[in-house]
Amino acid sequence: MTVATQIVLAKRPAGDVTSDCFRAEKVTLPALGDGQLLIRSRFLSLDPYMRPRMTELRSYTPPFELDKPLTGGSVGEVVESRNPRFAKGDTVIGMMNWASHTLHDGKGLRKIDPTIAPLSAHLGVLGMPSFTAWYGITHICKPKAGETAFVSAATGAVGQVAGQLARLAGARVVGCAGDEEKCTWAVREAAYDACFNHRAERDAGAVLDKLCPQGIDSDFENVGGPIFHAVFERLNNFGRVAFCGAISEYQDKEPIAGPPKMFTIVQRRLTIQGFIVSDHVALMGEFTAEVGGLLKAGQLKSRETVVDGLGKAPQAFMGLLKGENFGKLVVKVS
Amino acid sequence: MTVATQIVLAKRPAGDVTSDCFRAEKVTLPALGDGQLLIRSRFLSLDPYMRPRMTELRSYTPPFELDKPLTGGSVGEVVESRNPRFAKGDTVIGMMNWASHTLHDGKGLRKIDPTIAPLSAHLGVLGMPSFTAWYGITHICKPKAGETAFVSAATGAVGQVAGQLARLAGARVVGCAGDEEKCTWAVREAAYDACFNHRAERDAGAVLDKLCPQGIDSDFENVGGPIFHAVFERLNNFGRVAFCGAISEYQDKEPIAGPPKMFTIVQRRLTIQGFIVSDHVALMGEFTAEVGGLLKAGQLKSRETVVDGLGKAPQAFMGLLKGENFGKLVVKVS
Numbered sequence: 001m002t003v004a005t006q007i008v009l010a011k012r013p014a015g016d017v018t019s020d021c022f023r024a025e026k027v028t029l030p031a032l033g034d035g036q037l038l039i040r041s042r043f044l045s046l047d048p049y050m051r052p053r054m055t056e057l058r059s060y061t062p063p064f065e066l067d068k069p070l071t072g073g074s075v076g077e078v079v080e081s082r083n084p085r086f087a088k089g090d091t092v093i094g095m096m097n098w099a100s101h102t103l104h105d106g107k108g109l110r111k112i113d114p115t116i117a118p119l120s121a122h123l124g125v126l127g128m129p130s131f132t133a134w135y136g137i138t139h140i141c142k143p144k145a146g147e148t149a150f151v152s153a154a155t156g157a158v159g160q161v162a163g164q165l166a167r168l169a170g171a172r173v174v175g176c177a178g179d180e181e182k183c184t185w186a187v188r189e190a191a192y193d194a195c196f197n198h199r200a201e202r203d204a205g206a207v208l209d210k211l212c213p214q215g216i217d218s219d220f221e222n223v224g225g226p227i228f229h230a231v232f233e234r235l236n237n238f239g240r241v242a243f244c245g246a247i248s249e250y251q252d253k254e255p256i257a258g259p260p261k262m263f264t265i266v267q268r269r270l271t272i273q274g275f276i277v278s279d280h281v282a283l284m285g286e287f288t289a290e291v292g293g294l295l296k297a298g299q300l301k302s303r304e305t306v307v308d309g310l311g312k313a314p315q316a317f318m319g320l321l322k323g324e325n326f327g328k329l330v331v332k333v334s
Numbered sequence: 335m336t337v338a339t340q341i342v343l344a345k346r347p348a349g350d351v352t353s354d355c356f357r358a359e360k361v362t363l364p365a366l367g368d369g370q371l372l373i374r375s376r377f378l379s380l381d382p383y384m385r386p387r388m389t390e391l392r393s394y395t396p397p398f399e400l401d402k403p404l405t406g407g408s409v410g411e412v413v414e415s416r417n418p419r420f421a422k423g424d425t426v427i428g429m430m431n432w433a434s435h436t437l438h439d440g441k442g443l444r445k446i447d448p449t450i451a452p453l454s455a456h457l458g459v460l461g462m463p464s465f466t467a468w469y470g471i472t473h474i475c476k477p478k479a480g481e482t483a484f485v486s487a488a489t490g491a492v493g494q495v496a497g498q499l500a501r502l503a504g505a506r507v508v509g510c511a512g513d514e515e516k517c518t519w520a521v522r523e524a525a526y527d528a529c530f531n532h533r534a535e536r537d538a539g540a541v542l543d544k545l546c547p548q549g550i551d552s553d554f555e556n557v558g559g560p561i562f563h564a565v566f567e568r569l570n571n572f573g574r575v576a577f578c579g580a581i582s583e584y585q586d587k588e589p590i591a592g593p594p595k596m597f598t599i600v601q602r603r604l605t606i607q608g609f610i611v612s613d614h615v616a617l618m619g620e621f622t623a624e625v626g627g628l629l630k631a632g633q634l635k636s637r638e639t640v641v642d643g644l645g646k647a648p649q650a651f652m653g654l655l656k657g658e659n660f661g662k663l664v665v666k667v668s
Binding site: 052224228243244246249250255256257258259260261262263264265266267268269270271272273274275276279 | 386558562577578579580583584589590591592593594595596597598599600601602603604605606607608609610613
């Protein structure tokens with residue numbers, strides 16, 4: 001009998017997520033059924049897309065259920081298995097509960113080699129956020145030499161990889177982030193040509209005019225809202241927007257309007273394309289070969305914030321939605 | 335010496351185009367230079383894209399010049415030629431002045447066979463508006479059986495062809511137009527499954543819910559504004575928007591906001607693509623073969639409004655921007 005500590009959705013947020021949306025519980029897990037396995041979580045990934053799942057918004061993933069554990073991409077160790085694909089001691093990655101232990105049916109789970117990289121890297125620069133960046137850059141933004149690529153949330157788990165991939169493709173890369181330290185890191189470590197602190201700048205348009213004097217050819221968009229509007233206004237003919245997320249909209253009670261002058265889309269022959277990386281798992285091998293190679297060659301920097309202890313997950317997640325993390329945010333569960 | 339009657343841009347409109355934006359003049363044209371030809375206009379096409387050209391908006395075509403003749407796609411007859419590519423008596427199509435006669439350098443001009451169709455058809459169902467519809471439908475909207483395709487401005491020069499092409503591709507086609515007569519024509523003649531009068535409906539969303547119970551898979555967008563917002567909200571996963579124009583925005587002094595909840599683009603993996611058909615002239619042969627074939631086979635209906643006399647062009651153009659025309663609007667110049 002395993003007693004698991006887990007965090008459940010206590011209530012749906014209206015606007016900002018607050019700590020009373022979460023409740024920590026202890027539950028005694030039942031014995032394993034056929035095909036099931038018991039996983040002890042090692043690292044839990046916290047990602048902005050979880051916010052829309054907390055409300056009943058029609059989204060690409062079903063909403064979290066009230067009074068059930070929240071779930072997230074995690075790395076863990078198999079403690080016990082009645083599933084022929086997994087054995088005790090395997091290190092696995094997949095969706096698990098925000099919990100010390102998860103009873104799992106094995107769906108969507110895969111084994112990883114724990115020796116090739118720190119475990120948390122499989123949730124970041126080797127994992128879903130990095131795959132997201134790679135897909136958006138290589139299939140939608142398609143930056144090239146002579147162009148200017150913009151990345152909102154420049155140092156986020158996704159943005160930091162997107163920016164570096166755009167730079168490696170030869171484009172001039174400009175981003176924005178939420179404090180000076182992040183901006184400095186973006187330029188010094190992540191090869192951005194320029195990065196501005198969007199909290200310090202009242203007029204994003206004026207800064208963009210200065211930093212992107214030739215306009216913007218591609219935008220890797222994770223934020224939405226006023227900065228997106230300013231970018232949209234400055235897109236060049238045949239500009240591309242890889243729309244990956246809109247964190248600025250997630251906590252607003254009133255819907256935020258889209259950018260004015262939609263006719264701009266016609267005038268400049270823009271393509272704005274939304275995508276969700278889970279639609280493209282068939283390309284995972286290609287991504288792993290390419291980005292794994294860049295990592296090995298030392299051509300890709302990454303930064304993460306590790307929070308120690310499952311109990312701190314709610315607070316860390318609330319901070320993530322306010323941009324308090326630096327790089328990929330993971331929780332060290334055990 | 336030829337005396338031409340022409341209409342010049344007397345002032346730039348602010349908001350609605352008014353009759354004092356135009357001025358009719360008589361000018362004596364100079365003798366032909368080398369490479370020039372003199373064309374007598376037969377038909378002048380009036381199109382919504384001319385409105386953005388009247389202001390100094392950064393657009394895909396340069397703005398019209400003050401005190402110079404307005405220009406537009408036209409069919410005319412060569413009266414005199416010092417250009418080896420054209421001879422007296424040729425029927426030609428291309429950009430000409432809003433004028434009885436145009437002194438032309440031959441650029442972008444091509445000969446047409448005046449016997450294959452009424453001359454005005456070369457400006458409509460055999461011409462640029464139809465090519466625009468064909469490009470947007472075949473390259474962006476890509477409607478297919480089992481899907482719902484929406485066409486705003488269902489009976490306009492472009493929309494009427496877009497709707498029929500979507501229907502021929504097997505989709506269920508829904509549109510909107512500005513009066514009951516147009517809606518009736520759309521359904522009876524142009525094979526729309528349904529068409530609603532957007533001036534009679536206060537709540538476009540509710541009508542769309544009724545007419546598109548399975549949501550909308552593709553949108554051929556010519557209008558923008560509130561109806562586009564309602565369509566956007568109802569786009570299905572992997573929905574496509576061919577953004578061709580935004581007539582609702584052209585006369586507004588204050589920029590109209592885009593649709594709320596841009597995150598929808600991510601959630602539903604939408605592609606919103608603006609295009610201008612002149613970027614795709616390389617496909618003109620393919621278009622002509624396909625749409626010409628449909629016309630010959632009687633599979634494509636078209637409707638036009640012919641206004642008699644160049645002097646009525648300003649009034650007709652002001653009406654076009656208010657949706658007063660029915661189908662392709664042309665002026666019979668002589």
